[in-house]
Amino acid sequence: MTLTEAGQSVYEAGLRIIEDFSELESSVGRGQASPSGLIRISVAPVFGRLYIVPHPPGLIARYPHLSVDLSATERTVNLWLFAQEIASGAVITVLSDFAPAPLPIHAVHPSGRQLPNKTRVFIDFVLETLAADQGPAFVSIGV
Numbered sequence: 001m002t003l004t005e006a007g008q009s010v011y012e013a014g015l016r017i018i019e020d021f022s023e024l025e026s027s028v029g030r031g032q033a034s035p036s037g038l039i040r041i042s043v044a045p046v047f048g049r050l051y052i053v054p055h056p057p058g059l060i061a062r063y064p065h066l067s068v069d070l071s072a073t074e075r076t077v078n079l080w081l082f083a084q085e086i087a088s089g090a091v092i093t094v095l096s097d098f099a100p101a102p103l104p105i106h107a108v109h110p111s112g113r114q115l116p117n118k119t120r121v122f123i124d125f126v127l128e129t130l131a132a133d134q135g136p137a138f139v140s141i142g143v
Helices: 005-033 045-052 056-062 083-088 117-133
Strands: 037-043 066-072
Touching: 037 045, 037 117, 045 066, 045 117, 056 066, 056 117, 066 117
Parallel strands: 037 066
Antiparallel strands: none
16 A cells, blocks of 8 residues: 555645644743743833843843843933942932832733743842842832
8 A cells, every 4th residue: 555645745744744843842841941032121221221231141141042132211210229329328318208109110011921931030030130139229029
């Protein structure tokens, strides 16, 4: 018995589908074990310079298959960004009874989708970095 020409075509197409599926399954598995791909981040320029820009080398060292696209957009400047100067004594706090409440920091992602592993590890990395700061610019941090 031999395959007909149509049967041979179906067989070869089936093999390609199985191979493509195996490749897809493997790439998803790698993405879960070692996050990879592009993460797009948008931050206020001053916040980004002080708290985000210095830290991606640690993130990339931990997850070498990630890449970061950072864009800074001008927003209202938070002065809770002079943390180093306040801690060193170069700037002092006056009228602390009238200080505004700390502003929240949000990680925003599209709804209706499962959070990609690369995004989760980035958020966790930023939380870890900010929690280590404990300067006057930040209070408790949570997810």
